[in-house]
Amino acid sequence: MMDSNRRQSLKQRNLLLSMRLNNNNNNNNNNTTKVKNISGVKNNSNGKVWRLSYSPRGKNNHHSHGTSSKIPSPVRNSANATTIATTTVATTGSIPASSTSSQIKGRFPMVDLKLNDFEIGRKLGKGKFGKVYCVRHKPSGLICALKVMNKMEIVNFNVQKQFKREIDIQYHLNHKNLTKLYAFFHDSKNVYLVMEYLIGGELYKLLKKNGPMNDITASNYVYQMTDALNYMHKRKIIHRDLKPENILIGFNNQIKLTDFGWSIYNPNNQKRKTLCGTIDYLSPELISSREYDENVDVWALGILTYELVVGAPPFEEDTKEQTYKRIAKSDLKFPPNVSSEARDLITNLLKVVPSERFNLQQVMNHPWIEKNKPFW
Numbered sequence: 001m002m003d004s005n006r007r008q009s010l011k012q013r014n015l016l017l018s019m020r021l022n023n024n025n026n027n028n029n030n031n032t033t034k035v036k037n038i039s040g041v042k043n044n045s046n047g048k049v050w051r052l053s054y055s056p057r058g059k060n061n062h063h064s065h066g067t068s069s070k071i072p073s074p075v076r077n078s079a080n081a082t083t084i085a086t087t088t089v090a091t092t093g094s095i096p097a098s099s100t101s102s103q104i105k106g107r108f109p110m111v112d113l114k115l116n117d118f119e120i121g122r123k124l125g126k127g128k129f130g131k132v133y134c135v136r137h138k139p140s141g142l143i144c145a146l147k148v149m150n151k152m153e154i155v156n157f158n159v160q161k162q163f164k165r166e167i168d169i170q171y172h173l174n175h176k177n178l179t180k181l182y183a184f185f186h187d188s189k190n191v192y193l194v195m196e197y198l199i200g201g202e203l204y205k206l207l208k209k210n211g212p213m214n215d216i217t218a219s220n221y222v223y224q225m226t227d228a229l230n231y232m233h234k235r236k237i238i239h240r241d242l243k244p245e246n247i248l249i250g251f252n253n254q255i256k257l258t259d260f261g262w263s264i265y266n267p268n269n270q271k272r273k274t275l276c277g278t279i280d281y282l283s284p285e286l287i288s289s290r291e292y293d294e295n296v297d298v299w300a301l302g303i304l305t306y307e308l309v310v311g312a313p314p315f316e317e318d319t320k321e322q323t324y325k326r327i328a329k330s331d332l333k334f335p336p337n338v339s340s341e342a343r344d345l346i347t348n349l350l351k352v353v354p355s356e357r358f359n360l361q362q363v364m365n366h367p368w369i370e371k372n373k374p375f376w
């Protein structure tokens, strides 16, 4: 079984690659991606367990993002698609009260945020550029996840562009299966992202703990991710890093895609060439440095489907080269217990030629989904 270090390694390599591509002349770079302790962030929860003070959003509570003067340059055009403009780093942003769900209406907006507005709870996890805490927004009582990123780290690794893009994209997306970014702000040391709190943690950890899932649960999860990708692709955004580590679990088996660090806005459907993603989830066109489009997410969806029902990704091997070889020819092997419907879906997602892959609508209407849907 692949350990998480190996699953991270490609991202790190690409980070370095992107640093070079970004014309990086910064001599401060090193391979250490550890984020130092964030000064000013103290755990003052004293072991206290918070109760969630709000209900999850309803289906129809999508908010259109307003045009507050503090919102950064991405704007929505009339077709409701996200337009990403080149921008300097965003200072602070918030979701207008009028456009949030009724449960939390009145507690927002989170305007002019500062760290002191939050009671810091337990650490939820740590990424390459920051730590994530469970926090309570004191004025509203809203429990959120606060991602704290050190500005120096972002600059030293020359990932400002990638970071801005991550904020731009996540801030303007609004779908029940995408982790919401409520607001963001910064002080002299850190940038803070105030996100929706997902109580169940990473899907990856659940998979490692419990092993493969039954078809009912797996198909439910695959459907939700298909819906999320469909929403993103319609807005010309490719996620490029779909994998169980980037899927968080909420209430009632609802899952949400997170980590938009590799997402890209591609309005003209241009073919792209930057290598990104995790080794096991890379598509044949990515490993062979060919141009690619949103079909890389469709491939990753096939890998995810396989991993959910089998417990491991399909082309996992001891070495990267061996894995690449198997990816290149989509060398699929199924354990006997995988149902024929699941096999059919996976086989049609993992086609070497991108245009031959199922489209997302076909996934949502697939017999494997239809058969299991009544039991979700």
Ligand SMILES: Nc1ncnc2c1ncn2[C@@H]1O[C@H](COP(=O)(O)OP(=O)(O)OP(=O)(O)O)[C@@H](O)[C@H]1O
Pocket (backbone or CB within 6 Å): 011, 124, 125, 126, 127, 128, 129, 130, 131, 132, 145, 147, 179, 195, 196, 197, 198, 199, 201, 202, 245, 246, 248, 258, 259, 261
């Ligand atoms: N909104 C959230 N709700 C609950 N837990 C979260 C949330 N966001 C992140 N976490 C937890 O914090 C951990 C770190 O998240 P983060 O986004 O910083 O990094 P990552 O995606 O693991 O890594 P990186 O983006 O650096 O590769 C996650 O693995 C997850 O367990």
